[in-house]
Amino acid sequence: MLNRIILMGRLTRDPELRHTQSGTAVASFSLAVDRDFKNRDSGEKATDFIDVVAWRNTAEFVSKYFTKGRMAVVEGRLQIRDWTDRDGGKRRSAEVVADNVYFGDSKRDGESGGSFSRPAAPAPVDYGIPAGADQFAELADDDGDLPF
Known part of the structure; x- marks a missing residue:
């Protein structure tokens, strides 16, 4: 059995x-x-308000890094309580x-900590064609045998 949920949405209040x-x-x-679709009558997207609980x-x-209005991705499971x-x-x-x-x-202006910034990508290396080489030169076709 599988009980797995992934949600992306905005916090409606500060975490308690x-x-x-x-x-x-x-x-x-x-x-x-x-939701992914719009209401026929109003033309607006319907919104679900989902309660979330986090432990430890x-x-x-x-509670340290999220506030009302912040976009969050939550991975977890659905729990039904009677x-x-x-x-x-x-x-x-x-x-x-x-x-x-x-x-x-992305990290908001003036915020510190709690988010990871990916390091800048290294500059691309130019593996250009050597001077004087023909860009579309024919490759030598040996006897057709595979090299292994």
Whole structure:
């Protein structure tokens, strides 16, 4: 069986960092994820608001580097929770338990830390044609045997 989700969207609020009684970090936040199609009537894209929970180091990372409006890529699994409300009614909710959270946009101006900047690519090497060489010279065709 496979339970794997990858989402890309913007945080609808700052992550809320809490700690369990045993000291384990847990962060909760919500992502606004646009659908691929537009509404026929309004012409606007529909948006899903998805609850996400992150634990331990991922929770610490999210609460330190992500804020409302920031684009995030979340990898995780779908978790369904059954619970009883204050009136005794049975309720069900779905949330994504994040295994990894990545930056979905480039580093914002004035921000520091938390993102990785890829080093500049080395300058291309010119393997040009030697002076005086014919660019479209015929290759010698030996006896046709393969060299191995």
